[in-house]
Amino acid sequence: MLNSISERRVKVKDKYKLYLEVPEKEYLVTYDRNVSVENARDILWQYLNYHQDDGSVENVEIKHDKNNHSINIEADLLYMGNDHTTGRYTPNYLRDEKELKH
Numbered sequence: 001m002l003n004s005i006s007e008r009r010v011k012v013k014d015k016y017k018l019y020l021e022v023p024e025k026e027y028l029v030t031y032d033r034n035v036s037v038e039n040a041r042d043i044l045w046q047y048l049n050y051h052q053d054d055g056s057v058e059n060v061e062i063k064h065d066k067n068n069h070s071i072n073i074e075a076d077l078l079y080m081g082n083d084h085t086t087g088r089y090t091p092n093y094l095r096d097e098k099e100l101k102h
Contacts, residue, residue: 001026002050005043009077016055016077020047024069035064040073042092055079 006021022043031039040062048055055077063072 001030001043002047005047007047014078014080015058016079018044018055018073018075018077020044020073020075022071022073024064024066024071027071035062035071037062039092040071040075043073044075053077 001022004023004026008019010017010019020043027035027039027043031042037060040060041057044057044060047053048057056079058076058078060073060075062074065072
């Protein structure tokens with residue numbers, strides 16, 4: 001799924017607006033038809049980790065564009081004051097209940 005995501009970034013003052021467009025079919029199968037901010041955050045972290053991007057994510061929004069057959073995710077990316085992170089992110093659907101509680 002990560003390879004089929006379209007990305008656009010717009011610089012706004014001290015942050016970037018990140019827009020991701022995910023193919024509807026891939027998203028709905030992966031997330032059991034649940035269009036939610038929690039799942040949008042999960043995709044954002046996977047996507048940023050995959051591209052080795054250390055941006056901090058804020059103000060996540062998600063919209064299902066049924067006419068365009070896509071799931072659109074919008075978020076703010078902040079880089080000022082970030083510490084380089086080396087942790088590896090595991091997507092929610094690959095984590096067990098114990099891991100999800102942390």
